[in-house]
Amino acid sequence: MNNRYLKARTLARAKHQGQMYGSVPYYVHLEAVSRLASPFGTDAMVVAQLHDVIEDTETSVDELAADFGFLVADAVAYISDGKFDNRLSRKAEIHQRLAALDVDEEAARIALIVKACDRLANVRASLHGEASYFSLYQQEHTNFKEAVYRQGLCEAIWWELDNLINRSQAS
Numbered sequence: 733m734n735n736r737y738l739k740a741r742t743l744a745r746a747k748h749q750g751q752m753y754g755s756v757p758y759y760v761h762l763e764a765v766s767r768l769a770s771p772f773g774t775d776a777m778v779v780a781q782l783h784d785v786i787e788d789t790e791t792s793v794d795e796l797a798a799d800f801g802f803l804v805a806d807a808v809a810y811i812s813d814g815k816f817d818n819r820l821s822r823k824a825e826i827h828q829r830l831a832a833l834d835v836d837e838e839a840a841r842i843a844l845i846v847k848a849c850d851r852l853a854n855v856r857a858s859l860h861g862e863a864s865y866f867s868l869y870q871q872e873h874t875n876f877k878e879a880v881y882r883q884g885l886c887e888a889i890w891w892e893l894d895n896l897i898n899r900s901q902a903s
Contacts, residue, residue, distance in 0.1 A: 827879035
């Protein structure tokens, strides 16, 4: 394994210490997102490990930049929810930000890939856990896809995500 990836995994586990993802330690979710991001390279796996540290811990963008460089810090910042009180406001703000990203910028490209991987990991987990989360992901899917999807970028992730959402809606 790459040293940068191991450093990111170690930092993420330390920062999310004590946090849970449903009934399992939070790192289980981070590992799932990293596995999905692995075909897209080490930077995507590093960002996958760190994708929630800004919004869920006291970690700053500057700290990530110092430890991992601007590419990783920018990508994590792009996909971090803002500090709004309700989910609707948070999602509206981040969808606007993500829709404006240009895949010609490497940090933006990685951010969009990891965001799709994160959503797929969340949808997979919700199928085996809390049904209300799956219903929420179904409701948000159109707006999420409009903001995050870019043709030719991580098509296999989108194929599975669309199929899970649509298959369950057809049931």
